[in-house]
Amino acid sequence: MNRDDLxxxxxxxxxxxxxxxxxxxxxxxxEFVGTKVYYRGIIEFSNYCVKDCYYCGIRKSNSSVDxxxxxxxxxxxxxxxxxxxxxxxxxxxxxxxxxREYIDFVTDIIKEIKKIGDGSLGITLSLGExxxxxxxxxxxxxxxxxxxxxxxxxxxxxxxxHPESHLFDERLNCLxxxxxxxxxxxxxVMIGLPEQxxxxxxxxxxxxxxxxxxxxxxxxYVLHQETPLAKKVNRFDSxxxxxxxxxxxxxxxxxxxxxxxASTTALQxxxxxxxxxxxxxxxxxxxxxxxxxxxxxxxxxxDNKPCLDESAGICKTCFEGRVEVIGExxxxxxxxxxxxxxxxxxTKN
Ligand code: 5AD
Ligand code: FES
Numbered sequence: 001m002n003r004d005d006l007x008x009x010x011x012x013x014x015x016x017x018x019x020x021x022x023x024x025x026x027x028x029x030x031e032f033v034g035t036k037v038y039y040r041g042i043i044e045f046s047n048y049c050v051k052d053c054y055y056c057g058i059r060k061s062n063s064s065v066d067x068x069x070x071x072x073x074x075x076x077x078x079x080x081x082x083x084x085x086x087x088x089x090x091x092x093x094x095x096x097x098x099x100r101e102y103i104d105f106v107t108d109i110i111k112e113i114k115k116i117g118d119g120s121l122g123i124t125l126s127l128g129e130x131x132x133x134x135x136x137x138x139x140x141x142x143x144x145x146x147x148x149x150x151x152x153x154x155x156x157x158x159x160x161x162h163p164e165s166h167l168f169d170e171r172l173n174c175l176x177x178x179x180x181x182x183x184x185x186x187x188x189v190m191i192g193l194p195e196q197x198x199x200x201x202x203x204x205x206x207x208x209x210x211x212x213x214x215x216x217x218x219x220x221y222v223l224h225q226e227t228p229l230a231k232k233v234n235r236f237d238s239x240x241x242x243x244x245x246x247x248x249x250x251x252x253x254x255x256x257x258x259x260x261x262a263s264t265t266a267l268q269x270x271x272x273x274x275x276x277x278x279x280x281x282x283x284x285x286x287x288x289x290x291x292x293x294x295x296x297x298x299x300x301x302x303d304n305k306p307c308l309d310e311s312a313g314i315c316k317t318c319f320e321g322r323v324e325v326i327g328e329x330x331x332x333x334x335x336x337x338x339x340x341x342x343x344x345x346x347t348k349n
Contacts, residue, residue, distance in 0.1 A: 006202035025250035025282035038336030041290035049095025057224035086332040089122030096128035114142035153207035186215030219266030220245035222302035253282030
């Protein structure tokens, strides 16, 4: 498939043709990754952030956010719960911080989580741009996957979405470092950003391929009213955003085949059935929130975040139902690593 093919698929408007695309993507998913859905219990443990991205609700300049940091005990309690409930893996996510105290805190948490059930929980980190030294420390402590979205592969657009000090090349270098260190590496973009074109999205998919990425976590851009980017949007069309998000998942599956693709929360912010639709369009990973409900409201990257009041237990059971309804099952107790990582040539970065 070349760029034109990708553009053609992403441009589909005919309902039957879109349905065909989703079907094709689903077949490829069945063939290359199967129909087991893997849970990554996500713990959003802090919303302190040194970055000021124009689209994000917890950006440094948003003074109406109550800043919090979960304690070590609270994080470990959530991790222990995930283990008892047979989740294969966890994701630790927070706003970005690069100070020594934070780095050491995370290192300690990773080591402690690794002690639960004799290292049986897989750990994915989603903690932004860090130095090679910090990444290495965390890898050695036992984290084996890292998610760092490129947000958009279009440099000019990237710069419009971020203050001048946030550099595209820095993000790119971080991704390369993560791969070099041996992390299963995930990236992704926001879909349907102001000024983003279909060509940009096709280029994003080509970027994933060229970077030989193992995991994709991407979702529609969703407004957050207290951000500068929201002011640039005249009319926000949820249906359009959702559809483009689903088409990107489907085309990513058809194009990249054996990578893990997440059905992200942003889909559900736009449609109550958004995440099921994501699975049916080719995604195979779901990230239920397992942190305490107390902190959910303070961790809103965009408006309409779902499950604000649902405890981890409710979300788990709810998702189980959602997965079964579409004829799939949950891969309990398994890591569900990206087959692409196993297949790829690790001597090449
Ligand atoms: N809409 C959709 N996704 C967002 N993110 C941040 N703000 C928004 C928004 N308004 C995504 C970014 C980031 C991830 C943690 O959340 O892609 O990398
Ligand atoms: Fe959270 Fe349904 S997914 S309550």
